[in-house]
Amino acid sequence: MITALGWPVTLKDLELRLFSGEIATACYLPSSYLYRWRNVLSDQSIAVFELDVRPTDRYLMERFIAGSAAIHTVAATITPAATRTPATHPSLPTVHLTPGDYIPSLRYLSIDIETSFPRNNEPDRLFSIAFFAPDFECVLMLSDAPGDGFEAVPDECTLLSRFLEVISEYDPDVIIGWNFIQFDMAFLRRKFEEYGMPFALGRNGETLDWRTSSQNPDRIFLHTPGRVVLDGIECLRTATWQFESFALDDVAANLLGEGKLLHGDxxxxxxxxxxxxxxxxxxxYNLKDCELVWRIFEHTDMFSFLIERSRMTGLLMDRMGGSVAAFEYMYLPRLHRAGWVAPNLGDGYSSEKSPGGYVMDSRPGIYRHVLVLDFKSLYPSIIRTFRIDPLGLIVGMLDADSPVSTDLIPGYFGGQFHRQEHILPDLIQHLGDLRERAKRAGNTPLSQAIKIIMASCYGVLGSEGCRFYDTRLSASITKRGHDIIQRTTAYIAERGYQVIYGDTDSVFVWVDHPLSDTEADALGQQLMVDINLWLTNELSREFGLKSYLELEYETHYRQFFMPSIRGADTGSKKRYAGIRAKDNELVFKGLEAVRSDWTPLARAFQKELYRRVFADEPWLDWLKSEVQALFDGQRDTLLIYRKRLRRPLPHYQRSRPPHAKAAAVMDRWLESQNRPARYETRGGWVSYVITLGGPEPIELTTSTLDYQHYLEKQIQPVADSIFQFTGHDFAEIIKQQQTLF
Structure with missing residues (x-):
């Protein structure tokens, strides 16, 4: 042990190694000296590792403390006053922490603000602030007189003061909202600064700490002493919820079956x-928005999910995303106990690019009886089976020249993994066991949190933002997945069946003979058992490994359609439709019927046409009547396109797509009415139709609708995709009607 001269630094030789195989020396020093000490070592060309791990995080992770802790104290020996130094506390007890199992019962409050519409060169105004919880409702409104449903306040300054009073009185642990941090909180912060008032949102009147990301100035981080501030959109994304649009109105309609009290652009x-x-x-209206946010959190069990996620990973409730941080929080203490120090960011191997998941070329066509078999948690299972692990890779590569090679498992890009020395496979098993226990206990939020953590293990190893990034790791997962799907496909072919499509962890098996639903399910179950047994034997024979791969029989499609790429004979990927036998439901994946960038006309037309084709119902007269109804104006309400301008309108100068042209028409009209432009500064959703005069917003449609456009661009492509395999010609079918249009 050596104390550096002139510095409060203790150097200690420990049995720790770097990934290079060199011995590491541990440095102990006050956190205020960390970066100065790094500079001293850098001047001597001495590398420093794990400096980016915050001391508080290191203290907690090394003790496996996540979410809650048990506090233990030992009464201190009172130092006599005569021998007491200024740094000696007379009665401070010794404190240490251990992992806890506490699950908090938190107090939540939903908040929403209403403001003026942004105008150039005009100050924005705060109209009202609403609060909602099941036991509390309140709306503060800028008003000269009291009214129904709100508390009147005379001016913005008073409104802001009363806002802080309501927060203090209700005293929530967690504040939630929608697009809350990026808009509501940013707006309120500007207003507090405008009036020179402290934004004292924290407990005991403490002000919030506001920080923007150095990489992305639009990314905001808040620290509110004694409280947590959550944005509903970010929370749902972290919990892997997916929607065509994350607008509150759309998400509420999808989850709750109702929406905001005001709609439209x-x-x-x-x-x-x-x-x-x-x-x-x-x-x-203001209060309803608060209520919808609360009910979305309640419907998705988001309150419990965020708590369980924190208890699993050590991430704070308001730390969105954070897959890399969660992985390192679990991995680093286990790595240290194995005797190793983690590498720094950018130290990994990246000379070759790792491929993504395997997606085989499909065989386009219309089929009867397609069975879908799916590998359960394929990538985590590959990690467990083939011992894929950052430490296992390093030990395997260091031992690569050893005369004893039986302890090594081959990977890809020259990587090799040690059979015994590894961490991640055991961690995956541990998480899997915890998830099974959570599922048996009915703890869905915990089960979901663990599922997301397990699924992210591959992603973080393939992320350049992770200190363990190494394409030998990610390639040894994805390319092994390719090999498994391809070998499974070959095995199924040997059994006399054809795989018409494969996608990352699934195979679609065509059974080319008649069979009942019961017989199809029995065949799917038998294939599942046979393939799992075959894989177990193959991996044992070839690698001497126990297989954790588990193929499951997922579903049976009585009718199935795999389209080709438009204008080509090549089969498409991630796009298909079929009649699912278990519930007789017509399922669409990736096709126009489930894509918001196609009109309701195309989506409705595809659903009904495919249903009729699959059910062998007459469709010729129906198709002609649908085309006639289009040109007769009976389908006008289904002709609306809805697309989003992802940038302000002026950014679309060199090339303006139809929705940008429609947005320009709207903004010009608004300006003519002395009203603020809608798309000039922030983009947004555009609802428009195609007319003989070009794209026009639905509010300002004056020209005749271009029905020929909708026939050629919305109906015909949908029909042609399936007619390619029925032997029909859409153009020929409607040719006789052309003179009527």
């Missing part, structure tokens, strides 16, 4: 109108 103007004409209605 004129909502900003409607809010301003209600503020001037009907403040009670605005209060009801």
């Amino acid at each position: 004129e909502r900003g103007q409607d809010i301003e109108r209600l503020f001037l004409e009907d403040k009670s209605q605005l209060a009801a």
Whole structure:
């Protein structure tokens, strides 16, 4: 043990090695000296490792403390006053922490604000603030007189003060909202600064700490002493929920079957109108938004999910994403106990690019009886089976020249993994066991949190933002997955069946003979058993490994359609439709019927056409009547495109797609009415139709609708994709009707 001269640094030789195989020396020092000590070592060309791990995180992770802790104290020996130094506390007890099992019961409050619509060179205004919890409702409204459903306040400064008072009185542990940090909190912060008031949102009147990301200035991080602030959109994404649009109205309609009290693209103007004409209605709208956010959190069990995620990973409740941080929080202490120090960011191997998941070329066509077999948690299973692990790779590579090679398992890109020395496979097993226990106990939030953590293990190893990034790791997972799917496909062919499609962890097996639903299910179950046994034997014979791969029989499609790439004979990928036998449901994946960038006309047309084709129902007369109805104006309500401008309108200068042209028409009209432009500064959703005069927003449609466009661009492509395999010609079918149009 050596104390560096002039520095409060203790150097200690420990039995720790770097990934290079060199011996490491541990440095112990006050955190305030960390970066100065790094600079001293850097001047001597001495590398420093794990400096980016915060001391508080290191203290907790090394003790496997996540989410909660048990606090243990030992009474201190009182130092006599005569011998006491200024640094000696007379009665401070010794404290140490151990992992806890505490599950908190937190107090949540949903908040939403209503503001003026942004205008150039005009100050924005705060109209109202609403609060909702099952036991509390309140709306604060800028108003000269009291009204129904709100508490009147005379000016913005008072509104902000009253906002902090309500927070202090209700005293929530967690504050939730929608697009809350990026908009509501940012707006309120500007207002507090405008009036020179402290944004004292924390407990005991403490101000929040506001920080933006150095990589992305639009990314905001908040620290509110004594409270947690959560944005609903980010929470849902972290829990892997997916929606075509994360607008509150759309998510609420999808999950709850209801939406906001105001709809459409004129909502900003409607809010301003209600503020001037009907403040009670605005209060009801404001409060409804708060209620919807609360109910979405409740419906998705988001409150419990975030707590369980924190208890599993050590991540704070408001740390969104964080897959790399969660992985390292679990992995680093286990690595240290194995006698190793983690590498720094960028130290991994990256000379060859790791491929993604295997997606085989499909065999396009219409089929009867397609069985889908799916590998359960394929990538985590590959990690367990083939011992894929950062430490196992390093030990395997260091031992590669050893005369004894039986302890090594071949990977890809020259990687080799040690059979005994590894961490991640055992960690995956541990997480899997915990998930099974959570499922048996009915703890769905914990089960979901563990599932996400397990699924992220491959992703973090393939992420350049992870200190363990190494393409030999990620390739040894994905390329092994390729090999497993390809070998499984060959085995199924030997059994006399054809795999018409394979996608990362699934195979689609065509059974080319008649059979009942019961017989199809029995065959699927038998294939599952046979393939699992075959894989077990193959991996034992070839590698001497126990297989953790588990193929499951997922479903039987009585009718199945795999399209080709439009305009080619090549089969498409990740796009198909079929009649699922177990519930007789018509399922679409990746096709127009489930894509929001196609019109309701195309989506409805595809669903009904495919249903008729699959059911062998007459469809010729129906198709002609649908085309006739289009040109007769009976389908006008289904002709609306809805697409999003992801950038402000001026960014679309060199090439303007139809939705940008429609947005330009709307903004020009708004300016002619002395109203603020809608798309000039922030983009947004555009609802429009195609007319003989070009794209026009639905609010300003004056030209005749271009029915020929919808026939050629919305109906015909949908029909042609399946007619290619029925032997019909859409153009020929409607040719006789052309003179009627």
